[in-house]
Amino acid sequence: MTVTAGLDLGSTYVKCVVMRDGQVLGHAVLPTGPDHDATAMRALSKALLLARLERAQVEYAVSTGYGRRVASAADSTVSEISANAEGTRWVGRELGVRTIIDIGGQDTKVIALDDDLQITNFQMNDKCAAGTGRFLEALARVLDIPLDELGPVSLTSKSPVDITTTCLVFAKSEVASLVTEGHAKQDIVAGIHRAVARRLASMAKKVGVREVVFFDGGPARNIGMRRALESELGVRLAVPEIPQIVTATGAALLAAERLRKVKA
Amino acid sequence: MARVGIDVGSLYTKGVLIAEDRRLLASAVEPTTTDVPGLTERMLARLLAEAGLTMADIEGIGATGTGRRRVKVADVARTEISAFAWGAKLLHPPVRLVIDAGGQGVRAIEMDQWGMMTNFRTNDKCSSGTGCFLDTMSFALGVDMPEFGTIGRGSACPSSIMQTCTVFAESEVVSAVARGGSKADIVAGLNAMVAKRMASLAKTLAVRGDVVFAGGMARNRQVVELLRSQLAHRVVVPDDPHLVGALGAAVLAPKRRRAGGAAPEAREAAPASPPGEARA
Numbered sequence: 060m061t062v063t064a065g066l067d068l069g070s071t072y073v074k075c076v077v078m079r080d081g082q083v084l085g086h087a088v089l090p091t092g093p094d095h096d097a098t099a100m101r102a103l104s105k106a107l108l109l110a111r112l113e114r115a116q117v118e119y120a121v122s123t124g125y126g127r128r129v130a131s132a133a134d135s136t137v138s139e140i141s142a143n144a145e146g147t148r149w150v151g152r153e154l155g156v157r158t159i160i161d162i163g164g165q166d167t168k169v170i171a172l173d174d175d176l177q178i179t180n181f182q183m184n185d186k187c188a189a190g191t192g193r194f195l196e197a198l199a200r201v202l203d204i205p206l207d208e209l210g211p212v213s214l215t216s217k218s219p220v221d222i223t224t225t226c227l228v229f230a231k232s233e234v235a236s237l238v239t240e241g242h243a244k245q246d247i248v249a250g251i252h253r254a255v256a257r258r259l260a261s262m263a264k265k266v267g268v269r270e271v272v273f274f275d276g277g278p279a280r281n282i283g284m285r286r287a288l289e290s291e292l293g294v295r296l297a298v299p300e301i302p303q304i305v306t307a308t309g310a311a312l313l314a315a316e317r318l319r320k321v322k323a
Numbered sequence: 324m325a326r327v328g329i330d331v332g333s334l335y336t337k338g339v340l341i342a343e344d345r346r347l348l349a350s351a352v353e354p355t356t357t358d359v360p361g362l363t364e365r366m367l368a369r370l371l372a373e374a375g376l377t378m379a380d381i382e383g384i385g386a387t388g389t390g391r392r393r394v395k396v397a398d399v400a401r402t403e404i405s406a407f408a409w410g411a412k413l414l415h416p417p418v419r420l421v422i423d424a425g426g427q428g429v430r431a432i433e434m435d436q437w438g439m440m441t442n443f444r445t446n447d448k449c450s451s452g453t454g455c456f457l458d459t460m461s462f463a464l465g466v467d468m469p470e471f472g473t474i475g476r477g478s479a480c481p482s483s484i485m486q487t488c489t490v491f492a493e494s495e496v497v498s499a500v501a502r503g504g505s506k507a508d509i510v511a512g513l514n515a516m517v518a519k520r521m522a523s524l525a526k527t528l529a530v531r532g533d534v535v536f537a538g539g540m541a542r543n544r545q546v547v548e549l550l551r552s553q554l555a556h557r558v559v560v561p562d563d564p565h566l567v568g569a570l571g572a573a574v575l576a577p578k579r580r581r582a583g584g585a586a587p588e589a590r591e592a593a594p595a596s597p598p599g600e601a602r603a
Contacts, residue, residue, distance in 0.1 A: 093498075093501065165491060186486075186487055186488060187449070187487070187488045188488050188489075188490035188491060193490060197490070224448075225448050225449070226448060226449050226450045226451075226489070227488075227489075227490050228450035228455055228456075228459065228489045228490065229427060229450055232333075236357065239357060
């Protein structure tokens with residue numbers, strides 16, 4: 060019996076997954092506070108509580124994500140790309156995934172896998188807020204719509220508005236003037252989804268899109284975002300049940316693998 | 324006969340009234356609002372009152388800036404590129420390169436020895452390094468814009484700002500302040516980043532002589548100093564760098580107004596300009 064933990068310290072949320080013998084027993088998703096490490100500790104405690112396990116039972120923990128180096132609970136670290144690919148191999152084990160699209164709070168990634176599910180290529184944007192979760196969050200605030208309602212609201216749109224600016228700072232002003240010009244909120248939201256989808260699609264085309272395409276990260280929960288991305292890419296997307304914890308799951312799996320090596 | 328130029332920028336609208344000999348008779352600066360036609364009409368009235376003139380004394384009104392097509396009182400709308408080139412040439416005839424750093428974009432315009440534009444570069448896709456970048460940081464730091472050019476000048480070790488994106492750099496600045504970073508060092512670091520971005524845009528063109536640095540950013544003294552240290556040529560900053568576009572628009576206004584106000588063909592021609600005109 061092996062208990063491991065994966066911690067994904069993202070820019071916006073900290074995700075934790077506790078696994079025992081290849082099974083997820085508990086997970087937690089907490090907003091990243093000013094103290095990354097303290098949030099990671101709380102996420103771990105919460106996941107352990109759900110798993111009905113004690114801290115001492117965790118034999119190995121791996122951290123990943125933007126804040127992975129500050130996680131004092133972790134025994135080692137791994138890059139988000141590797142952790143996300145590992146998580147996808149396990150979560151989507153029956154799907155035959157060849158492309159992974161992941162939208163994070165402050166970055167976006169597209170990862171290409173070969174037929175043996177090994178990483179062959181990837182693209183990452185962590186330089187610019189356009190197309191990230193932050194983009195959706197900031198514009199939802201301008202529109203005064205809760206983040207979780209963006210998807211359902213956008214589905215009622217018949218003619219999405221074209222968002223012409225790329226930069227989030229400019230897009231905020233553009234959205235504010237679209238509101239004053241009297242455009243319907245659902246059309247603006249649908250336009251925002253399309254703008255993000257276009258950016259992701261152009262990144263995805265650089266690495267090459269092969270089906271099955273797997274979509275994870277928090278914004279994958281947004282039905283409007285999924286539909287917009289499907290229409291830009293012209294493919295159906297496979298979305299996991301809990302899109303936010305794929306990378307943390309990958310970290311927990313890699314923890315088990317490293318533990319085996321340590322023991323051997 | 325006098326002329327008027329109005330530059331409707333993303334953040335501010337600038338207006339000038341110049342005499343026949345191109346002396347500045349009146350100027351005005353107002354924050355840009357959604358009602359551009361009303362704002363510019365009131366600005367025109369203010370300029371006339373300040374100069375003690377009436378519409379009968381005005382031979383032409385030119386508009387430029389992102390909102391140039393919405394200036395109802397103008398006879399003609401010209402791109403920022405032309406307006407800044409002409410405005411800079413009026414203030415400093417030997418100019419060979421104009422750098423205009425405004426609220427939402429940075430432009431560099433290359434000119435030959437006769438003052439004709441030969442090439443240009445613009446960055447209007449990304450807010451990094453623009454006026455609105457510094458506005459965002461000014462708010463995050465609680466340092467007023469006029470202080471931005473002064474408080475960083477004494478900094479011994481300017482912070483290096485890792486993030487380029489305005490949104491991410493804002494978070495970086497906020498956490499640097501939370502960790503107790505000195506505001507002078509952070510401001511110096513931000514100014515260095517802005518100057519570096521402008522210098523690298525300018526260096527994509529042939530810099531063969533005097534550089535005129537225009538736009539609101541040129542009022543930031545530290546950015547001016549840093550830009551000077553990065554360019555091999557003389558950098559000239561006009562007294563009112565934010566008025567250069569409006570001056571150029573005034574110079575480019577048609578010579579003679581048609582009876583009854585706006586020249587009809589110019590008014591029709593302006594909105595029909597291709598949408599890519601600003602970048603063309």
